[in-house]
Amino acid sequence: MKKDNHYFAWGLTAVCVIGTVLLLYDVVFRESIVMNYAGKLLDILAPVLYGAAMAYLLAPLVNWFERIILRRRGRTPSRWRRAISVLLTWVVVLALLYALFSVLVPELYASVLQLANNARGYYYKVYGWVIHMLESNPDFAVKATEVINEYYTDALAWINVNLVPQLQTAALAVTGGVLGVFAFLKNLLLGVIISVYLLAGKESFAAGGCKLCYTLLSEDRAALFIRGVKATDRIFAGFVRGKLLDSLIIGVLCFFFSSLFEFPYAPLVSVVVGVTNIIPFFGPFLGAIPSAFLILLDSPIKCLYFIIFVLALQQFDGNILGPRILGDSTGISGFWVMVAILVGGGLWGVAGMFLGVPICACIYAGIRFFSDSRLKKKGLPVSAASYATHQPVWPEDGPPEPPPEKPKP
Numbered sequence: 001m002k003k004d005n006h007y008f009a010w011g012l013t014a015v016c017v018i019g020t021v022l023l024l025y026d027v028v029f030r031e032s033i034v035m036n037y038a039g040k041l042l043d044i045l046a047p048v049l050y051g052a053a054m055a056y057l058l059a060p061l062v063n064w065f066e067r068i069i070l071r072r073r074g075r076t077p078s079r080w081r082r083a084i085s086v087l088l089t090w091v092v093v094l095a096l097l098y099a100l101f102s103v104l105v106p107e108l109y110a111s112v113l114q115l116a117n118n119a120r121g122y123y124y125k126v127y128g129w130v131i132h133m134l135e136s137n138p139d140f141a142v143k144a145t146e147v148i149n150e151y152y153t154d155a156l157a158w159i160n161v162n163l164v165p166q167l168q169t170a171a172l173a174v175t176g177g178v179l180g181v182f183a184f185l186k187n188l189l190l191g192v193i194i195s196v197y198l199l200a201g202k203e204s205f206a207a208g209g210c211k212l213c214y215t216l217l218s219e220d221r222a223a224l225f226i227r228g229v230k231a232t233d234r235i236f237a238g239f240v241r242g243k244l245l246d247s248l249i250i251g252v253l254c255f256f257f258s259s260l261f262e263f264p265y266a267p268l269v270s271v272v273v274g275v276t277n278i279i280p281f282f283g284p285f286l287g288a289i290p291s292a293f294l295i296l297l298d299s300p301i302k303c304l305y306f307i308i309f310v311l312a313l314q315q316f317d318g319n320i321l322g323p324r325i326l327g328d329s330t331g332i333s334g335f336w337v338m339v340a341i342l343v344g345g346g347l348w349g350v351a352g353m354f355l356g357v358p359i360c361a362c363i364y365a366g367i368r369f370f371s372d373s374r375l376k377k378k379g380l381p382v383s384a385a386s387y388a389t390h391q392p393v394w395p396e397d398g399p400p401e402p403p404p405e406k407p408k409p
Helices: 002-029 033-044 046-072 078-136 138-175 177-200 202-216 219-260 266-276 283-298 300-326 334-377
Strands: none
Touching: 033 046, 046 078, 046 177, 046 219, 078 177, 078 266, 078 283, 177 202, 202 219, 219 266, 219 300, 219 334, 266 283, 266 300, 283 300
């Protein structure tokens, strides 16, 4: 019987290896049937993913309401405390969304309409700046003409090959956009309902996941895996929730002071600054540069005031508000934050710039845990500062001699 089990294990291993090789070949070298089916599966599970994301973001608010209601523990049953907490959470969220959109959407629409009406004047203003600069610098004008003539053919080919097909695709997407909007709203509504179920039974779902881990893995490995999941949750919860709250506060402050100082396009500028603030490190610059240029077209002096205001706002966010909300949720240095943003942005765009930091923090925490565990087994210090002056300890007869060289033929 043991021999048969041995052959079965080898056969199962061979099947898994062959299946993995075929899967990688299909993903890398072919049109990937697996990825197509995975995309369809994600479309089907979109309401579940929306609901899980909402539940993950709203769980702290549910816990906060539950702690308040827990003070009347003897009078409120447990299931009713959870139901009331979930209901109050969604009431608060919907009230905030209604207040935000009732104030922001009309102002934002007015700003976009004003920008569209002034676009023609802004075009002539920029055109006049360029003509004046070329007339004042004839040498620069000659070089600019040479560069334009050099790249004219490449630009024309890019327009015909890349831009026109993309515009056609965008036009087709717009024509079918109504159905897409209805599908998104349907998935969003189902996601809200699913989030209620997840929030109501989050402890039971967590317990079921732990049970599955102990079923599939040994006790030590399951405990180690659950510890890693909790560390990942702590990093993502601290960064994602904290950064979203921080960006919302920055956007509201920007809207308040922009309206107070009478900056043009205050709602539009505030939305741009608040949304781009989600991206660490580079976000404030990505939002401030186009906003400052937009204000510059209307009033250069107000553009200068806006730049000063944004610098002061980012100092407040970086030194006071951000540390109070985020704390040391990632545990990585500024250098690795920049690397994570660059790599994440290169792989997945704007979403990668935002999620690259917590992903890098999780990888860093896993490597540090593995390194510390190995060093403790070897009886070595785990602090990196200890290795700045660390010298290897050789036996009394000195370091080992290198192996003798083999004689050359």
